[in-house]
Amino acid sequence: MHVSYEPNDPTESTAAPLVLDRRTGPHGEVVLRRHGELLQIIANGVFLMDTSDGRSERLLVDAARDALPRDRARPSVLIGGLGVGFSLVHAAADERWARIDVVERERAIIEWHQNGPLYDISGKALADRRTRIIEADLLAYVHDRNERYDALCLDIDNGPDWTVTEGNHSLYSPQGLAACARMLNSGGVLAIWSAQPSGDFEESLRNAGFSNVRTEEIPVVRGVPDVVHLAIRAA
Template identity: 70%
Template structure:
């Protein structure tokens, strides 16, 4: 008896500013591959949605804050964006994505069916920029930062992303937050060292929240409240 396996179908392949990015279909899933490394797919999304909800809950615990503005670091397959746009509580949603191909796949390509409504939402703004540079250069401030640009602080697959989790990067993140604002960082595994880095950067009420996944160890969200 022979076994039949789904063979991934490449839908688009581009050379971006940080190397090759590929969008492919594997069975019923859409997948994003960067420089040969699997980044994400459309299989679940519960941890990306929890990233947004955890940030809002932490804001609520800090006191009433009408129409907060959230910065989402990384567009990916759009789970965090669509979840934020589905919640009328958010007054503004800014998404920073460094790969023009990913933005184009959402605006005009195969991923548009997932995020069309969220992109059309007047609260949504897409910024094409490297998040590690954006946090150091922007003059904008936010109530919450939801950061999901890699596998986590202790497991980066993209060169240069580790600077975001270093002391200077966390100090820059704190500068972007309005008084009492929240940073939420997605990770594929817990990192006690990163918790300590958050505390050393001045964040308070630092904690890690686990999100069960279908297989393997839980994903986590690292949370911290900025000064003020």
């Protein structure tokens, strides 16, 4: 997720954003709009992300893959949050991933990718035989399913300390982190995108039994770097 964007981006128009679709679902209002060359997703009036720069999403996937054991030749990955599709597209471009599951709770976002304006970004990745889109709330999916993965790449909030919805806090709680660990194979990687580093969350990961906890920075044009929190499920 992204909480802001650069107003001086050369790809952006000075004209008012054009609303392409507006839906009301179980979690509130979701809007897709075009602003110049950018497509933007707004949820309950909060700017979430746009198509201006996918560095964060790419690093989220690559950092998780690179942290896996060397003998994990054909790993599986769960991507939490479809967003504008950058994480999915980047994962699908890498033949090393054997299975790519994407959990997205907003039906509108899924449809914008399947047959709407975001199809141009993700259409090829959606058609990839390794890809499966799962319409579900990530928190429920992590707690209720018996699926196992080598990597969990989660990007549903602006970080552990800045969630999009109140209920998402439970994902970063001891119970939520324990559920993530159960979903990982031995030596699997948990990667969580955040708009800012959190020393407290690093400590929470260690207390939950994860090892090799670290935070990798992602440079941005202005302000504090984005980060990816990384942790390994112990054998």
